[in-house]
Amino acid sequence: MGSNARKGSTAVALEDVGRTYQLAEPVHAVDGVSLELENGSFTAVMGPSGSGKSTLMNLIGCLDTPTAGGIEIGGNPVANLSNAERARLRGTEIGFVFQTFNLMPRLTAAENVSLPLVFHDDVDQDRRERARELLERVGLGDRLDHVPSELSGGQRQRVALARALVNEPTLVLADEPTGNLDTDTEAEIMDLLVELNEAGTTLLVVTHERTVAEYADHVVHLLDGHLEDIEHLGSARDVTVPGDAIDEGTSESGDASESSDASEPGDASTGTESAP
Numbered sequence: 001m002g003s004n005a006r007k008g009s010t011a012v013a014l015e016d017v018g019r020t021y022q023l024a025e026p027v028h029a030v031d032g033v034s035l036e037l038e039n040g041s042f043t044a045v046m047g048p049s050g051s052g053k054s055t056l057m058n059l060i061g062c063l064d065t066p067t068a069g070g071i072e073i074g075g076n077p078v079a080n081l082s083n084a085e086r087a088r089l090r091g092t093e094i095g096f097v098f099q100t101f102n103l104m105p106r107l108t109a110a111e112n113v114s115l116p117l118v119f120h121d122d123v124d125q126d127r128r129e130r131a132r133e134l135l136e137r138v139g140l141g142d143r144l145d146h147v148p149s150e151l152s153g154g155q156r157q158r159v160a161l162a163r164a165l166v167n168e169p170t171l172v173l174a175d176e177p178t179g180n181l182d183t184d185t186e187a188e189i190m191d192l193l194v195e196l197n198e199a200g201t202t203l204l205v206v207t208h209e210r211t212v213a214e215y216a217d218h219v220v221h222l223l224d225g226h227l228e229d230i231e232h233l234g235s236a237r238d239v240t241v242p243g244d245a246i247d248e249g250t251s252e253s254g255d256a257s258e259s260s261d262a263s264e265p266g267d268a269s270t271g272t273e274s275a276p
């Protein structure tokens with residue numbers, strides 16, 4: 001799993017991606033978004049409610065199909081995949097944390113976390129062990145046998161995060177993963193995400209919180225379905241990549257598709273090309 005993930009290569013590429021909902025009035029939820037995520041990068045997505053953040057995540061997570069443009073994951077155009085191949089990609093390479101959790105109400109925390117392991121040949125005992133380890137990491141080691149209705153909102157959210165991580169995905173897409181958490185739990189969850197990112201996992205995290213966005217190396221700002229701006233943070237958190245301090249907090253407008261070579265934290269100084 002994830003053996004083709006190479007630092008410096010492109011994990012996700014969006015080329016002029018659009019998603020229009022055909023209602024009485026068409027809704028352009030995502031409109032002309034071009035974006036590249038390097039393997040091992042950490043990108044935050046911010047924008048007002050309704051700006052297209054969840055729609056964008058669903059498109060990248062292969063849960064929805066663009067009505068315009070194309071998406072490549074690991075260099076492969078998603079549009080060319082069969083439904084079975086797409087399901088397998090979702091199941092093995094992508095960990096998705098939904099804004100609405102989507103936990104199975106009748107299953108316990110441990111069973112919910114074990115669900116994605118259907119893609120593995122592990123026996124039940126191994127699955128239970130992996131689920132327990134993950135739930136301990138998110139601070140829920142004492143809630144293994146609770147069903148979602150017996151958990152608080154923040155606890156459910158952490159079960160959803162553990163479930164997203166159980167297959168050791170190379171790409172984690174998290175829609176407001178700290179939206180229901182207190183400041184301390186938020187920091188713990190972000191530490192866990194940063195740890196995964198430092199181990200090479202590519203992260204895309206939607207958030208309304210500036211404090212959360214500042215863990216990322218880039219912040220993508222959406223407005224009315226458009227990519228408004230990509231902000232390069234590079235050294236905002238404590239990473240020890242040489243050259244990291246250059247151009248701290250640079251913000252640029254322009255064509256996101258041009259920014260892929262600026263996605264390494266140490267390369268923030270190159271992120272100045274592409275005037276609109």
Ligand SMILES: Nc1ncnc2c1ncn2[C@@H]1O[C@H](COP(=O)(O)OP(=O)(O)OP(=O)(O)O)[C@@H](O)[C@H]1O
Nearest residue numbers: 021023027029047048049050051052053054055056
């Ligand atoms: N299934 C749908 N049918 C029609 N319109 C939709 C559908 N899903 C989303 N939209 C519309 O698309 C736009 C973007 O929605 P989206 O859920 O992506 O926003 P968001 O940025 O995630 O907002 P929030 O911060 O509130 O979660 C909104 O105007 C929304 O009303």
Ligand SMILES: [Mg+2]
Nearest residue numbers: 053054055099
């Ligand atoms: Mg949303």
